[in-house]
Amino acid sequence: MVxxxxxxxxxxxxxxxxxxxALVASRKEMDxxxxxxxxxxxxxxxxxxxxxxxxVQPIFWVEHPAxxxxxxxxxxxxFFFAHILNHRYRSLLWLDAVGLALFAVTGxxxxxxxxxxxxxxxxxxVASATFGGIIRDILGGESPLILRQExxxxxxxxxxxxxxxxxxxxxxxDGAVFAGFMAGFGLRAMALYWRLSLPRYRxxxxxxDSD
Amino acid sequence: MVxxxxxxxxxxxxxxxxxxxALVASRKEMDxxxxxxxxxxxxxxxxxxxxxxxxVQPIFWVEHPAxxxxxxxxxxxxFFFAHILNHRYRSLLWLDAVGLALFAVTGxxxxxxxxxxxxxxxxxxVASATFGGIIRDILGGESPLILRQExxxxxxxxxxxxxxxxxxxxxxxDGAVFAGFMAGFGLRAMALYWRLSLPRYRxxxxxxDSD
Amino acid sequence: MVxxxxxxxxxxxxxxxxxxxALVASRKEMDxxxxxxxxxxxxxxxxxxxxxxxxVQPIFWVEHPAxxxxxxxxxxxxFFFAHILNHRYRSLLWLDAVGLALFAVTGxxxxxxxxxxxxxxxxxxVASATFGGIIRDILGGESPLILRQExxxxxxxxxxxxxxxxxxxxxxxDGAVFAGFMAGFGLRAMALYWRLSLPRYRxxxxxxDSD
Numbered sequence: 001m002v003x004x005x006x007x008x009x010x011x012x013x014x015x016x017x018x019x020x021x022a023l024v025a026s027r028k029e030m031d032x033x034x035x036x037x038x039x040x041x042x043x044x045x046x047x048x049x050x051x052x053x054x055x056v057q058p059i060f061w062v063e064h065p066a067x068x069x070x071x072x073x074x075x076x077x078x079f080f081f082a083h084i085l086n087h088r089y090r091s092l093l094w095l096d097a098v099g100l101a102l103f104a105v106t107g108x109x110x111x112x113x114x115x116x117x118x119x120x121x122x123x124x125x126v127a128s129a130t131f132g133g134i135i136r137d138i139l140g141g142e143s144p145l146i147l148r149q150e151x152x153x154x155x156x157x158x159x160x161x162x163x164x165x166x167x168x169x170x171x172x173x174d175g176a177v178f179a180g181f182m183a184g185f186g187l188r189a190m191a192l193y194w195r196l197s198l199p200r201y202r203x204x205x206x207x208x209d210s211d
Numbered sequence: 212m213v214x215x216x217x218x219x220x221x222x223x224x225x226x227x228x229x230x231x232x233a234l235v236a237s238r239k240e241m242d243x244x245x246x247x248x249x250x251x252x253x254x255x256x257x258x259x260x261x262x263x264x265x266x267v268q269p270i271f272w273v274e275h276p277a278x279x280x281x282x283x284x285x286x287x288x289x290f291f292f293a294h295i296l297n298h299r300y301r302s303l304l305w306l307d308a309v310g311l312a313l314f315a316v317t318g319x320x321x322x323x324x325x326x327x328x329x330x331x332x333x334x335x336x337v338a339s340a341t342f343g344g345i346i347r348d349i350l351g352g353e354s355p356l357i358l359r360q361e362x363x364x365x366x367x368x369x370x371x372x373x374x375x376x377x378x379x380x381x382x383x384x385d386g387a388v389f390a391g392f393m394a395g396f397g398l399r400a401m402a403l404y405w406r407l408s409l410p411r412y413r414x415x416x417x418x419x420d421s422d
Numbered sequence: 423m424v425x426x427x428x429x430x431x432x433x434x435x436x437x438x439x440x441x442x443x444a445l446v447a448s449r450k451e452m453d454x455x456x457x458x459x460x461x462x463x464x465x466x467x468x469x470x471x472x473x474x475x476x477x478v479q480p481i482f483w484v485e486h487p488a489x490x491x492x493x494x495x496x497x498x499x500x501f502f503f504a505h506i507l508n509h510r511y512r513s514l515l516w517l518d519a520v521g522l523a524l525f526a527v528t529g530x531x532x533x534x535x536x537x538x539x540x541x542x543x544x545x546x547x548v549a550s551a552t553f554g555g556i557i558r559d560i561l562g563g564e565s566p567l568i569l570r571q572e573x574x575x576x577x578x579x580x581x582x583x584x585x586x587x588x589x590x591x592x593x594x595x596d597g598a599v600f601a602g603f604m605a606g607f608g609l610r611a612m613a614l615y616w617r618l619s620l621p622r623y624r625x626x627x628x629x630x631d632s633d
Contacts, residue, residue: 025412026412029411029414031362031410031411031412032410033365033409034357034364037341037357037364040334052263052264052474053470053474053481054484057266059264062264062265065328065331065334068330068331079412082412083414116484119490119491120484120487120490123490130459134561138349138560139355139357140358141354141358144561146459146561147450147456147562147563151453153456154453154455198454199453200451200452200453201447201454201457203451203505236623240623240624240625241569241623242573242576242619242620242623243621244576244579244620245568245569245575248552248568248575263474263475268477269476270475270477273476273542276545279545280541290623294625352565
């Protein structure tokens with residue numbers, strides 16, 4: 001039943017990330033097949049890396065091609081409706097935040113379900129949540145979101161951590177999923193809204209040279 | 212026998228993509244070892260991703276190191292002979308087109324041979340055909356070919372689709388391979404020659420904001 | 423016992439590469455979680471690709487999460503101490519050189535231990551040594567080190583080659599590891615110190631056109 005909840009949220013996260021991939025394609029004025037490729041890679045990329053790292057075979061979308069088909073359809077629909085979003089880049093950031101928090105939890109949950117240790121589960125949550133977006137930004141020629149100043153990777157880390165800790169402490173499964181998602185999304189949302197960032201590394205005089 | 216034909220064309224595609232990797236290395240004025248690395252990664256990259264995604268072990272070039280050796284030799288030869296090509300970038304585009312069409316068919320054929328469903332086979336054709344070039348462009352610091360305006364990913368998609376459909380309908384195997392290759396290469400060649408592109412997404416007023 | 427030596431050097435290489443990832447994060451003024459991600463990806467990235475390509479499951483750091491924890495701790499420490507390095511970029515280059523030579527040998531050794539042929543072992547040495555740094559540079563938005571003029575990939579190649587040849591000829595294992603490391607590091611160090619480069623491809627008149 002936890003698996004079903006996680007699987008359902010995974011579906012939701014995959015479709016949302018597919019939209020973010022399609023929005024990057026729209027910024028690059030690609031054609032509809034480009035939308036489909038960038039949407040699919042973004043939607044299933046993080047989970048694919050998670051499955052490859054965990055040695056899960058077949059990979060989830062090779063076993064259930066419906067995931068891939070959904071990504072393609074969602075991205076293709078975005079081709080026709082992206083102009084409705086008045087502020088596409090802002091939408092991209094918020095959708096990405098929802099996907100980030102969902103994948104942090106479902107990635108960690110999937111790792112635990114495959115017998116991974118808590119440390120690895122947290123790492124898989126972070127990897128699932130961030131790598132789809134990283135691949136999207138690199139393929140789309142965008143400056144990677146992870147390099148932006150606002151809290152990003154930390155939100156995925158906190159979401160995955162909360163979920164894994166609560167699960168380890170024997171919490172109700174739905175509660176752990178909900179708390180993990182809220183922690184991750186809440187942190188990222190606050191960061192976006194108030195432009196929060198953690199203290200960043202500051203170069204000190206004489207500590208940087210160009211070559 | 213179909214497997215033999217696909218295997219033969221795979222060899223051809225691998226060598227051609229290795230040349231395109233070496234041509235990017237020549238544009239970056241790398242040394243001969245750089246040619247070998249970029250040639251190898253481009254030549255065997257798409258098939259490697261296909262094998263990893265399908266869970267095929269050992270990966271084709273780990274099982275048959277001759278593929279890797281061929282990539283290295285072809286790329287090294289390009290180091291000495293690239294200057295003969297009067298228009299290197301033009302050559303890169305046309306060779307890339309041949310490799311794209313070959314891998315769309317052999318990638319899909321290889322997936323079917325490993326028991327993948329038709330949807331997955333088409334996806335593997337597209338992935339095999341495009342990811343080698345994507346890795347080449349990213350490692351070489353070039354703007355990815357997939358972002359260019361002319362039809363590119365669509366050609367791989369059509370080639371893989373034609374091959375998988377004809378195979379599914381029980382066509383003669385050689386005929387399916389030939390038709391798939393001609394569809395993919397023909398479409399890409401027309402796109403290059405007449406600068407064809409599919410309708411691309413157009414930003415509408417007010418729909419884009421920089422932050 | 424060879425395995426133990428290789429395992430020990432692997433630890434050392436992983437921590438060193440983690441520092442180089444953290445130094446790139448410091449150049450981008452990321453927060454401490456960004457340091458941890460970029461450090462981890464750089465430290466364990468090359469070995470992860472090696473394990474995935476060889477089909478080794480579970481991947482080394484999934485089996486022994488201590489590797490991952492070490493990367494995170496080392497990268498986090500770099501967040502606080504990077505400013506002590508007066509010339510961070512210079513330090514990055516030299517640490518990268520040590521990691522490069524270590525991974526060239528341990529990557530090849532690990533491949534041989536998993537029954538790979540000599541050609542594949544050399545390729546795995548080069549892949550382990552270079553891909554962590556390539557991923558670091560791409561994620562960090564830096565120009566990839568492999569594109570720089572000085573000898574780089576060649577040093578990994580020579581280190582892996584010396585190790586695999588000496589091992590094949592039945593040399594004492596410690597000696598082969600030491601000779602391979604010294605060959606790889608020595609070559610890279612000379613290249614850095616004297617700005618050595620192999621003859622690079624030179625465009626000839628008329629052989630390059632921008633489109």
